[in-house]
Amino acid sequence: MAVPAEGLPARVRIHEVGPRDGLQNEKSTVPTAVKAEFVHRLADAGLTTIEATSFVHPGWVPQLADAEELFPRVSGLEVALPVLVPNERGLDRALSLGARRVAVFASATESFAKANLNRSVDEVLAMSEPVVARAKAQGVHVRGYLSMCFGDPWEGAVPVDQVVRVCRALLDLGCDELSLGDTIGVATPGHVRALLTALNEQGVPTDALGVHFHDTYGQALANTLAALQHGVTTVDASAGGLGGCPYAKSATGNLATEDLVWMLRGLGIDTGVDLGRLVATSEWMAGRLGRPSPSRTVRALGTTTQSHKEQ
Structure with a gap:
């Protein structure tokens, strides 16, 4: 039963990251056909933004080395299909296939920037500048x-003003929206509210912000609720709770899309997502990966959504 709470948005756009962020860590190779069907099933469940893949060097993320083969298999869907492009070469590859939504990647800390891209924070921003400029020009x-x-x-708690500086820099480059990542899952609701408030005070509008929480300490939904109370309406999540960051030690999976939808539905917030179809999709993918889904909602509802299951 939906019991709305005051001060929350009427609708939330879920930015589904399962096919990219969710599968990039898998030890076994996921066939391109399975990835494509995953995207199609997610679209059929009502998700309107599905991050399809990443045009990175195959040596960095071998699981996504089939981006050129995958993207044409899903590009006909009537949903937004953003792709990650770490540099100009990645942008060229994405644009050549008709991608109309791309994402660049930066870090709020020097240690992670060094570990992830072997560059400083400012060097990563400099690398992103021509990528953003060329994308926006098109x-x-x-x-x-x-x-x-x-x-x-490596660095512990990250000062809010440090995060605000990099956020402001990304917007100044021309980014249309930002996704605030709790990469190792240590955020708590007060910290979320403090960061969002500080960003607003520095001229970053709430409608340009999305949140991306990991559930290391079981705080992802609590942090999401804090963001919703602040007015955020874009939330990243991964079907079945797949994935995490391959460079972040101690990070657990992303917030499960099903767990997010269950909470939003209970609050009377519209997502356009059919929870039964989504649960069935995550069960299907879990079967392909050979392990149960970590999503609590998938585990709770999985045996009661038979009508949507593939026999």
């Missing part, structure tokens, strides 16, 4: 991912 929507917004495994 009318392509650009998202800026910012990792380590709350804590870093």
